[in-house]
Amino acid sequence: MATPTSSQKILQSVSIEDFIAGLRKLEEKDFTGVQGTLEYMRANPVDPETLQPYLFWNPQHYTRNLIDKTDLYELLSLCWEPGMKSSIHNHKGQNCWMAAPVGRFLVQNYCVLEENLAAHHCNIVPTEEVAITWDNPVAVDPLNPVHDVRNPRELNQRAVSLHIYSRPFDSCVVYSVEQCSCGEIGLQYTSMYGKLCGKASN
Numbered sequence: 001m002a003t004p005t006s007s008q009k010i011l012q013s014v015s016i017e018d019f020i021a022g023l024r025k026l027e028e029k030d031f032t033g034v035q036g037t038l039e040y041m042r043a044n045p046v047d048p049e050t051l052q053p054y055l056f057w058n059p060q061h062y063t064r065n066l067i068d069k070t071d072l073y074e075l076l077s078l079c080w081e082p083g084m085k086s087s088i089h090n091h092k093g094q095n096c097w098m099a100a101p102v103g104r105f106l107v108q109n110y111c112v113l114e115e116n117l118a119a120h121h122c123n124i125v126p127t128e129e130v131a132i133t134w135d136n137p138v139a140v141d142p143l144n145p146v147h148d149v150r151n152p153r154e155l156n157q158r159a160v161s162l163h164i165y166s167r168p169f170d171s172c173v174v175y176s177v178e179q180c181s182c183g184e185i186g187l188q189y190t191s192m193y194g195k196l197c198g199k200a201s202n
Contacts, residue, residue: 013047016054020068023075023164031072031166034095034139041099041137046162048101053194055079055160062086062151063190074168076189078161080105083153088124088175090145095166099137103151103159106131107138110146110175115182117173122182124175132161146175 014022022044030036054065054077062084068075080103088110098107107130114123124146132138132149140147151159175182189197 012045014044015050016046016067017050019044019046020075023068023073024070026072028072031095034097034142037095037097037164037166038137038139041097041162041164042135045099045134045137046101048160051077051101051160051162054191056191056196057081057158058190064188065191066189066193069168071167073164073166076163076165078149078163080151080159080161082151082156082158085150086148088146088148088177089172090175091140091165092169092172093145094169095142096140096145097137097164098132098140098149099162100132100134101160101162103157103161104131104133104155105159105161106150106152108148108150109141109144110148110177111144112146112175115173117182117184120181120183122175123180124177126177137162 022040026036026040054067056063056065057079059081062078062080065077065079066074067077109127109130110124111127112122112124116122130138149161171184171186173182173184191197
């Protein structure tokens with residue numbers, strides 16, 4: 001898929017402040033289903049220059065930076081060095097939308113054939129792979145929400161993704177295909193509202 005030119009970005013993109021203002025006008029039904037928020041993201045690609053206050057980098061792992069949060073949603077920017085990927089994970093039953101203001105991402109989806117959290121056992125298999133680009137945000141399928149996210153090493157560039165979660169959550173289940181294992185982990189922010197958190201380097 002072609003990368004937008006600079007002139008396209010100037011004409012079509014919005015500042016993160018304007019994006020948040022519009023996001024806060026969405027109704028609860030827009031977050032309950034996936035289509036309303038997805039259409040909003042498609043119509044309002046964020047100007048990456050305006051994200052600078054919310055971009056923090058770590059050479060060891062991607063960072064999670066809180067931009068905005070209400071009872072209905074939380075908006076995060078994630079910063080990825082080349083080749084970084086997430087664990088295979090779910091979103092604790094919450095909806096998720098992802099956009100790529102900078103770079104290009106691959107999302108590998110998985111089908112859960114068996115899951116026993118108490119025994120830390122699972123059986124999952126990869127299904128389809130989806131690309132996220134500047135002009136192609138995606139919604140996580142609520143019926144098959146297990147996936148990982150990757151900044152392909154061959155692109156050799158830093159990348160930034162925007163994530164909207166509805167409702168906010170602070171833990172998720174992670175999975176291992178090789179070990180047939182799963183378990184719940186806590187989630188932390190690297191920064192909040194443009195300020196680094198105390199344990200950001202952990």
